[in-house]
Amino acid sequence: MNGGPVFSLASLLLLAVTEAATADLVAFLPRADSAISHERALREDPALAGLGITVVLRWRAFAEAMATSPAAIAVAPSGILLDSGWTPLRQGLRNGEDHERQSLVAIDGAVDLAGLTRRTVALVQESQREQGLAWLTGAYPDLPRDLTVRPVARPEDLLQVLGLDLAGAAVLTAAQTTAARERFPGSLKVLAHSRPLRLMVVACRAPGTAARAQILDRLGQPALEALGLTGFAPFTGPAVPWP
Amino acid sequence: MPSTARRDHVPTGGIWTWLKAALLPWLAVWAGAAEPAREILVVRPDLPPFAEVAAALGRELGPRYRLSELLVGAEGGRTRIGELRPAVVVALDNQGLAESRAVAPGLPVLAAMGLGLRQESRNGGGVDYEVAPFTVLTRFQGNVAAPLGRVLAPCWADAKEDLELAAHQLSRAGISLEPVVLAKDGDPPTNTAAALARWLLTVEKSGAHAVLVPADNRLVNLRTLPDWRAAARRLKIPLLTTTEALVDRNLGLCAFAATPDPEGIAAQLAAQVQAVVEDGRPPAALGFEPPVTVRVVLDRMLLRRLGLGVREP
Numbered sequence: 001m002n003g004g005p006v007f008s009l010a011s012l013l014l015l016a017v018t019e020a021a022t023a024d025l026v027a028f029l030p031r032a033d034s035a036i037s038h039e040r041a042l043r044e045d046p047a048l049a050g051l052g053i054t055v056v057l058r059w060r061a062f063a064e065a066m067a068t069s070p071a072a073i074a075v076a077p078s079g080i081l082l083d084s085g086w087t088p089l090r091q092g093l094r095n096g097e098d099h100e101r102q103s104l105v106a107i108d109g110a111v112d113l114a115g116l117t118r119r120t121v122a123l124v125q126e127s128q129r130e131q132g133l134a135w136l137t138g139a140y141p142d143l144p145r146d147l148t149v150r151p152v153a154r155p156e157d158l159l160q161v162l163g164l165d166l167a168g169a170a171v172l173t174a175a176q177t178t179a180a181r182e183r184f185p186g187s188l189k190v191l192a193h194s195r196p197l198r199l200m201v202v203a204c205r206a207p208g209t210a211a212r213a214q215i216l217d218r219l220g221q222p223a224l225e226a227l228g229l230t231g232f233a234p235f236t237g238p239a240v241p242w243p
Numbered sequence: 244m245p246s247t248a249r250r251d252h253v254p255t256g257g258i259w260t261w262l263k264a265a266l267l268p269w270l271a272v273w274a275g276a277a278e279p280a281r282e283i284l285v286v287r288p289d290l291p292p293f294a295e296v297a298a299a300l301g302r303e304l305g306p307r308y309r310l311s312e313l314l315v316g317a318e319g320g321r322t323r324i325g326e327l328r329p330a331v332v333v334a335l336d337n338q339g340l341a342e343s344r345a346v347a348p349g350l351p352v353l354a355a356m357g358l359g360l361r362q363e364s365r366n367g368g369g370v371d372y373e374v375a376p377f378t379v380l381t382r383f384q385g386n387v388a389a390p391l392g393r394v395l396a397p398c399w400a401d402a403k404e405d406l407e408l409a410a411h412q413l414s415r416a417g418i419s420l421e422p423v424v425l426a427k428d429g430d431p432p433t434n435t436a437a438a439l440a441r442w443l444l445t446v447e448k449s450g451a452h453a454v455l456v457p458a459d460n461r462l463v464n465l466r467t468l469p470d471w472r473a474a475a476r477r478l479k480i481p482l483l484t485t486t487e488a489l490v491d492r493n494l495g496l497c498a499f500a501a502t503p504d505p506e507g508i509a510a511q512l513a514a515q516v517q518a519v520v521e522d523g524r525p526p527a528a529l530g531f532e533p534p535v536t537v538r539v540v541l542d543r544m545l546l547r548r549l550g551l552g553v554r555e556p
Contacts, residue, residue, distance in 0.1 A: 060510075103309055106413050129517060148522075153510050153536065156385075160535045163412055183381065187415040208246045 023054040023069040024212065027227060028062040030124050031155055031173065041226035043181040047218035055226075058153045059125040068135050071206040075227055077125035078198035078241040088235040089213040090202035095230055097243075099196035103177045104140055107162050107187040116178035116191075117144040119168035122161045125151030136171070138242060139194040159183050188203050195242045200229060260394065264298055280309040281520050284329035286343040289314040292505060293335045293356060299452075299509030301386065304516060315342045330520045333512055340364060351526045357506055361531050368526030370511045372503060373458050374485040375533035376408055376409035379501045380418050380455070383483055385538055387499065387551040389452065393419045394483075395475050397442060397462060398454040400427035420455070435465045443474040456484040463489070471496055490540045498549065500540040507536025 025048065032038050032055070039055040042048055054069070055171045066074060075087065080086055091098050104113075104121070111119070121136060121143075133151035151166050152158055157171045159180055169191055172180055181188050202213045216232050224230055287293040301310045311327055317339045332350050334343040337357040344352075354360045354369035361371070376396065384391050394413075396406050406422035413420045425442055426435040439462060446454060456463060456471070463471065463486075472495060475482055481498035484490065489497040504511065511532065517526045543553060 027517055060508055063305070064302070092389050129514075132271060148518075150514065153507070157507075157535050159381070163381060164375055164533055164535070165536070167411065185417050 003052075004233055011029050022052055023072045023192060024051040025053045025066060026062065026065045026072045026074045027053070027055045027078075028057075028059070028071060028074065028080075028126075029055060030059070030077060030126055031175075031187065031228065032057055032226075038226040041222045043222035045140075045220050047215050047220070048223065055198045058219065059127070059151070060153070060185050066205065071204075071209050073202060073204045073209055075200055075202050076217070077126040080132070080202045080203060081198075081240060082131040082134055085205055087201040087205070087210065088201050088203045089210050090216060090232040091235045092200035092202070092227065092229040093199065093231040093233055094199055094228070097199070098233060099198055100173065101196060102139065102194045103190045104143075104169050104192045104194070105162075105172055105176070105177060105180060106189050107166065107184045109187070109189065111168050111189070111191070113142060113191050116168055117146050118148075119172065120148045120166065121169045121172040122150045122158050122167035123150055124155050124158065127152060135241065138240065139171070139197060140192050141195070142192065155156075163206060199242050200227060201235065202232065263446045267511055274305050280307055282327055282329045283308050283310050283331055283333060283516060283520075284313060284327060284343075284347060285310055285333045285335065286313045287315065287335035288338050293339070295505045296335060296356060296509050296512075297333075299506045300512055300516075303509050303513035308516070308520075311341065312327055313346060315339055321459040330412055331516050331526075333516065334364075334369075337363060351519050353512060353519070353526050353529075354531075355512055356503075364531075366525075366527040367531075368515060368529035369531050370515075371531050371533045372500045373533070374503060374537055375412075376406065376420055376455055377412040377416070377534065378535070378537055379485055380413060380420070380453075381416055382501045382537060382539055383453070383481075383499050384416075384418070386541065387481075387546060388483070388554055391418055391452050393421065393451045394453045394455055395423055395446065395449060395451045396457065397423045397425050397439065398457055399459055399495070400424050401463055402437065402457065402459065402547055421451075432461075432466060433462065436470070439467050440470040442540050443470055446474065446480075451480060453480050454478075454482050455488075456482050456489060458485045468496075475545075476548075479549060481546065481551065487538075487540050490542050492542060492544060495545065498542045498545040498551075501537040502540065503534040504536040511535060 027042065029038055033058050035055045037055060042053045054065050056065055062076065066072065081088055123136065127135060129151055132151055136149055137143055139147060150161060152161060155176055158172060162170050163165045202216055204210055277381050285297045287297055297312055305508050329347065329350060332343045332347045334340040334350045334354045335356045340354045351457055352367050354367055356363045356372050358372060360369060380391060380394060384538060398406055403424055404419065407489060410420040423442060425438045475496050482496060484497040484500045485502060487502045490500045515529050519526060520531055541553060546553060
């Protein structure tokens with residue numbers, strides 16, 4: 001039997017699968033609880049009609065999605081900008097603010113900021129592992145440099161590593177800090193507040209894709225809510241996570 | 244990367260220029276200017292759950308690492324491994340750990356997905372297979388709308404120390420975990436079963452909010468299963484576990500389980516591999532840590548019968 005037609009068909013199928021797998025917009029939402037519902041909210045927005053949209057919750061999945069679709073624009077936490085390969089295009093806003101402060105917390109009463117020397121600090125992985133310490137010491141300038149960063153895949157893992165004594169402290173958002181106070185009543189201690197940290201940013205890697213970011217200015221409220229934002233503004237200032 | 248570098252040096256004339264453009268990037272790799280992939284050896288049984296974790300480990304580590312696998316008992320495997328120079332050996336399952344000692348003596352070993360690995364892996368590190376009580380109970384608290392002030396944990400005498408550590412961790416979360424020692428080494432199985440049966444009859448009046456069923460086949464086995472099932476039918480509180488098979492509608496035993504997530508185990512192992520290879524930390528310094536990311540299994544019907552609602556995300 002001649003394998004030519006079979007091979008051609010297989011190639012077409014492979015091409016179709018590859019086409020389907022590429023994305024025009026990759027949203028990395030580490031604080032979301034479901035990729036499916038957030039992806040649906042974005043797909044249903046008229047401004048994004050016809051675009052390939054991928055929502056991922058973990059850094060590893062984000063890195064893989066961007067490797068598959070290098071020309072996609074990304075909506076992601078600003079920590080990705082520590083990697084010099086990114087060009088920031090838009091700044092996410094929440095109720096008019098373009099930044100937030102995060103808290104460094106511990107549940108061991110004996111731990112203080114200076115006492116974190118040679119200890120482990122946990123944070124949700126939002127950039128390459130190697131950039132974890134740079135992000136942390138940039139966000140908290142008073143932290144000792146001699147510490148280990150433990151990236152975790154999901155926000156709920158932060159409370160687990162704290163509770164299991166796998167980390168001396170963890171970086172939490174305001175909402176996570178409230179949840180942590182409920183989880184550890186009377187034990188949670190805020191060691192420091194971060195410098196102002198940029199909210200989500202829109203960025204791209206491949207040249208020539210920047211123009212696509214303009215469609216995000218037309219997003220409706222449900223899609224913006226899915227991204228945890230209320231709007232976008234032009235990106236200004238230094239391309240690091242803190243303004 | 245050599246291929247990228249080749250594209251940057253498009254030859255413009257003559258065979259010598261072309262050869263330089265083609266060979267220089269490879270020479271640079273050889274000279275150490277570009278970083279070669281780090282070699283990691285995974286020793287594992289040829290079974291799906293271990294293959295799943297090995298594949299996820301490869302994804303977690305990314306292209307800077309190259310994973311080779313040795314399947315336990317594979318013919319000629321040991322000979323092939325002799326050619327590799329792995330920076331770290333990742334041993335999955337107790338069989339994988341035993342095999343790794345034979346094929347790669349003296350190399351740093353990280354172990355996971357086995358029982359009693361802490362004891363078996365001398366000076367080693369890795370990830371425990373059993374989910375910690377802290378994780379089971381706090382995840383239950385997060386998923387089920389139920390009070391969880393006091394939890395009883397029947398155990399063998401040798402598990403008491405670990406449960407006391409867990410009790411300390413849980414105390415910060417406002418949960419009181421009380422180990423109940425029912426048997427010790429040397430006790431005949433019939434005595435153990437009788438002690439367990441007697442104790443289960445007292446649980447109802449203890450005022451506890453839940454019972455943590457141990458992942459210990461000395462206390463949960465075919466001999467004791469009828470007593471556990473009778474208690475589950477009688478009690479108005481949930482039985483919680485780390486064993487997925489015990490949350491089974493036909494069995495009617497446990498209402499909730501938190502079991503290790505293969506991708507989570509891979510992520511923890513990847514972080515440990517990076518700590519050994521990139522930070523130069525020995526596995527013993529990392530030690531064994533319990534799984535952080537878990538899969539939750541619920542018996543909604545059983546929870547409803549107990550009057551407990553499930554929190555939807």
